[in-house]
Amino acid sequence: MKNRKLMSGNEAIARGAYECGVRFASGYPGTPSTEIMESFARYPGVYAEWCPNEKVGLECAIGAALAGTKAMAVMKHVGVNVAADPLFTVSYTGTNGALVIITADDPSLHSSQNEQDNRNYAKFAKIPMLEPADSAEAYAFIKIAFALSAQFDTPVFLRTTTRVSHSKSIVEIADPLPVEDTTQIRFNAPKYVMVPAMARLRRIEVEKRMQALRAFAETFPENRAEINRTDVGVITAGIPYHYAKDVFPDYSYLKLGMVHPIPEKAIRDFADRIDRLFVIEELDPFLEEQIRAMGIPVTGKDAFPYTNEFDPGVVERAMRTDPVEDPAYVPPVVPPRPPNLCPGCPHRGLFYVLGKLKVFAAGDIGCYTLSFMKPLEGLHACICMGASIGMAHGMSKALGEKGKGKVVGVIGDSTFIHSGITPLLNAAYNRSDCVFIICDNRTTAMTGMQEHPATGFTLQGQSAKALDFERLAEALGIDQVRVIDPYDIRQTRAVIREELARSGPSLIVSRRACALFRRAAGPPQKPLRVDPGKCIGCRTCLGLGCPPISWRKFSDQAPDQIVKNTKKQDGNAVIDPQLCNGCTVCQQLCKAGAIVAGEE
Amino acid sequence: MSKPKDRATGEKSVRSILMAGVGGQGILRASDILCEVMIRTGLDVKKSEVHGMAQRGGCVTSHVRYGTCVHSPIAKKGDVGILIAFEKMEALRYLDYLRAEGIAIVNDTEIYPPAVNLGEARYPDDILTLLPLPPASVKMVRAQEMGVRAGNPRTENIVLLGVLSRYLTLEPSVWDEILKVSFPAKLVDANLTAFHLGRVA
Numbered sequence: 001m002k003n004r005k006l007m008s009g010n011e012a013i014a015r016g017a018y019e020c021g022v023r024f025a026s027g028y029p030g031t032p033s034t035e036i037m038e039s040f041a042r043y044p045g046v047y048a049e050w051c052p053n054e055k056v057g058l059e060c061a062i063g064a065a066l067a068g069t070k071a072m073a074v075m076k077h078v079g080v081n082v083a084a085d086p087l088f089t090v091s092y093t094g095t096n097g098a099l100v101i102i103t104a105d106d107p108s109l110h111s112s113q114n115e116q117d118n119r120n121y122a123k124f125a126k127i128p129m130l131e132p133a134d135s136a137e138a139y140a141f142i143k144i145a146f147a148l149s150a151q152f153d154t155p156v157f158l159r160t161t162t163r164v165s166h167s168k169s170i171v172e173i174a175d176p177l178p179v180e181d182t183t184q185i186r187f188n189a190p191k192y193v194m195v196p197a198m199a200r201l202r203r204i205e206v207e208k209r210m211q212a213l214r215a216f217a218e219t220f221p222e223n224r225a226e227i228n229r230t231d232v233g234v235i236t237a238g239i240p241y242h243y244a245k246d247v248f249p250d251y252s253y254l255k256l257g258m259v260h261p262i263p264e265k266a267i268r269d270f271a272d273r274i275d276r277l278f279v280i281e282e283l284d285p286f287l288e289e290q291i292r293a294m295g296i297p298v299t300g301k302d303a304f305p306y307t308n309e310f311d312p313g314v315v316e317r318a319m320r321t322d323p324v325e326d327p328a329y330v331p332p333v334v335p336p337r338p339p340n341l342c343p344g345c346p347h348r349g350l351f352y353v354l355g356k357l358k359v360f361a362a363g364d365i366g367c368y369t370l371s372f373m374k375p376l377e378g379l380h381a382c383i384c385m386g387a388s389i390g391m392a393h394g395m396s397k398a399l400g401e402k403g404k405g406k407v408v409g410v411i412g413d414s415t416f417i418h419s420g421i422t423p424l425l426n427a428a429y430n431r432s433d434c435v436f437i438i439c440d441n442r443t444t445a446m447t448g449m450q451e452h453p454a455t456g457f458t459l460q461g462q463s464a465k466a467l468d469f470e471r472l473a474e475a476l477g478i479d480q481v482r483v484i485d486p487y488d489i490r491q492t493r494a495v496i497r498e499e500l501a502r503s504g505p506s507l508i509v510s511r512r513a514c515a516l517f518r519r520a521a522g523p524p525q526k527p528l529r530v531d532p533g534k535c536i537g538c539r540t541c542l543g544l545g546c547p548p549i550s551w552r553k554f555s556d557q558a559p560d561q562i563v564k565n566t567k568k569q570d571g572n573a574v575i576d577p578q579l580c581n582g583c584t585v586c587q588q589l590c591k592a593g594a595i596v597a598g599e600e
Numbered sequence: 601m602s603k604p605k606d607r608a609t610g611e612k613s614v615r616s617i618l619m620a621g622v623g624g625q626g627i628l629r630a631s632d633i634l635c636e637v638m639i640r641t642g643l644d645v646k647k648s649e650v651h652g653m654a655q656r657g658g659c660v661t662s663h664v665r666y667g668t669c670v671h672s673p674i675a676k677k678g679d680v681g682i683l684i685a686f687e688k689m690e691a692l693r694y695l696d697y698l699r700a701e702g703i704a705i706v707n708d709t710e711i712y713p714p715a716v717n718l719g720e721a722r723y724p725d726d727i728l729t730l731l732p733l734p735p736a737s738v739k740m741v742r743a744q745e746m747g748v749r750a751g752n753p754r755t756e757n758i759v760l761l762g763v764l765s766r767y768l769t770l771e772p773s774v775w776d777e778i779l780k781v782s783f784p785a786k787l788v789d790a791n792l793t794a795f796h797l798g799r800v801a
Contacts (some may be wrong), residue, residue: 006635006645110650134646134673167648167673168632170639239673246614246672313676331695332730335721337622337713339658375718542718547657550712551719571719 007171009164012135014039016142024064026057029447030076031111032165033104050459053418054079065095068183077105092202094153100145107309117283122260129157129260131238135169222257233274240280247316344581346512350486351378364388366412386419393427405500408435414444414452428477432505441514473507480506525582534594537569541586548579614667616675620694621686626757631662648673703737746797755794762798
């Protein structure tokens with residue numbers, strides 16, 4: 001009983017890895033994968049580190065595996081794009097110890113810029129992939145993944161989706177296995193030096209390995225047939241299995257624990273017993289195409305959506321032949337509640353200024369990406385981690401004279417370290433005319449305050465030498481480096497204008513800690529309030545889109561409450577003292593001096 | 601006195617509760633505690649929520665499903681027995697998840713979304729009249745006020761758990777036991793008080 005724990009899929013992966021003797025993990029934070037590293041790092045005797053990006057993370061894990069240990073590289077789906085270069089070749093070398101790469105995919109793009117299906121990477125890179133459907137399987141499958149990696153001398157993928165990573169269910173945990181020290185230096189150039197002559201030979205080994213894995217898949221117990229009613233059968237993997245079981249418990253199932261390679265004979269045997277076969281999978285028709293190629297007719301994407309994650313309702317609607325009754329109520333339309341920059345967010349002042357300056361701000365991945373929305377509208381593109389600097393540079397080169405003083409590249413501190421350094425070097429070397437801005441909030445805020453090389457601490461809490469952005473930029477060849485405080489609107493506006501007017505590349509470090517990051521930001525200041533005796537109803541403060549500030553129409557106020565200071569005024573601003581953190585940005589913008597400190 | 605009927609039941613062996621509100625209201629903590637109580641009672645339980653971007657003032661939901669054997673961690677629309685809206689307007693947004701005979705526990709708190717703050721959209725005037733439920737199926741709660749009475753306004757989420765506990769056949773002693781281990785020592789009393797204020801509300 002005491003070993004039955006409520007765990008998220010991410011916590012379960014960390015626990016399973018710890019129990020089976022994994023002592024090395026590296027990665028970069030990214031929703032929905034982040035908690036795997038955070039949770040693993042807390043177990044005794046393990047080594048875990050945040051790396052600048054996923055490529056470095058994977059390379060470190062490859063090295064650790066090469067030294068003979070069990071190593072885990074952890075990333076979100078788009079992180080695998082960054083790590084793809086080492087990925088495709090470590091498939092050739094295999095591992096000396098064991099290597100598992102965790103890819104956390106994000107169907108429905110809850111927190112991502114795209115919806116790629118990373119099962120394709122398994123096929124593309126010729127690496128086996130396991131896919132758990134809940135926390136108990138996540139816990140069990142990570143152990144299997146490490147065992148397979150050692151047995152077949154191959155990196156192994158473990159794929160989760162947001163719904164598996166972030167759902168919680170019961171896991172029966174066990175004591176960790178005793179860990180033997182298996183590390184040592186082994187020289188084996190033909191296996192680990194991938195020059196053409198040797199890679200050609202390893203290439204053959206990869207195909208032999210995939211043959212062996214195909215045979216293994218046929219008897220792998222986690223490729224599980226559940227024979228019930230045989231008029232309808234389902235082939236599925238991962239969380240869609242549970243959605244389908246929820247609404248159709250009586251059908252027969254072939255539930256694949258391994259999605260690459262697939263067990264062809266087991267699939268044929270299952271199909272032979274079933275009258276009508278469905279393949280249920282989110283995103284790409286990954287299994288469906290392979291099963292169709294075997295000559296087996298199935299219903300798949302002709303009934304199920306390509307996009308977004310499923311739920312039991314989606315599965316029910318796609319599979320039922322009789323009409324599904326509509327939910328009892330159709331909810332009325334209510335105002336949307338999009339994610340927003342927090343009260344006192346340091347990004348707000350910076351992007352307010354950028355929006356007003358009407359420059360094109362090539363943006364990047366982070367909380368500040370939200371600044372594209374009304375009312376700030378201070379960010380105008382977002383592609384991937386680190387893209388802003390190269391995009392701004394390319395745009396300004398293409399625009400030539402027309403782009404002078406009109407293009408900026410904006411990037412977060414963690415994102416800059418992730419993959420903004422090489423494009424900044426490029427911009428310096430190729431004589432860019434852009435202004436680049438690092439939104440330095442002293443942490444990896446969006447994923448929940450992870451450390452990075454400029455915070456001065458490691459994942460496991462050791463102090464480290466913090467990267468100095470200003471000195472780095474100088475070393476890269478940036479002519480002009482300025483530091484501003486985005487809580488100071490006048491300075492922020494003045495410095496950006498000066499730098500836009502100059503030719504040559506310049507870097508502005510907009511430095512102010514994330515308002516939620518207490519270690520660096522300290523406690524919030526006293527809330528401000530609007531003095532209705534002074535508010536002229538100009539709505540300038542509302543242009544910040546700060547959650548505590550709202551507009552109160554006179555028509556909604558009691559007549560004896562209304563204080564009208566100008567003829568055309570039809571309402572006034574109010575500040576919710578529960579939410580305001582006293583950053584003073586709105587106060588600086590208020591020409592009427594109506595935003596004041598202190599009690600009424 | 602007969603035990604209160606478990607309103608999340610319906611006729612099914614797996615039941616669903618949906619919590620909905622705004623980032624920062626303590627929904628994830630509340631649903632964690634609910635799950636722990638269910639596990640201690642011997643039930644199978646799964647819960648699901650999405651974190652990440654949604655924290656930044658966006659909508660937050662947590663599905664809790666429990667019974668003898670739970671498959672999906674998320675409920676389908678029209679299948680939730682109890683909807684707990686931590687913020688009033690969110691009751692309307694997620695109403696289509698509720699069963700026809702389900703109940704809604706609604707916290708009488710308004711948090712304005714950006715469009716309302718900017719004066720571009722109206723906050724719905726009278727949510728009670730918009731809820732197409734029989735009056736007996738709607739429980740309005742002033743959870744923030746009760747949290748203040750319990751000694752800490754941030755116990756609003758636990759007040760709502762207390763209200764919820766009236767509709768579930770889970771032993772009150774198990775709730776107390778789990779609540780006691782869910783908070784640092786100095787916050788336990790306020791949370792226990794909040795829970796019991798909610799339970800008798």
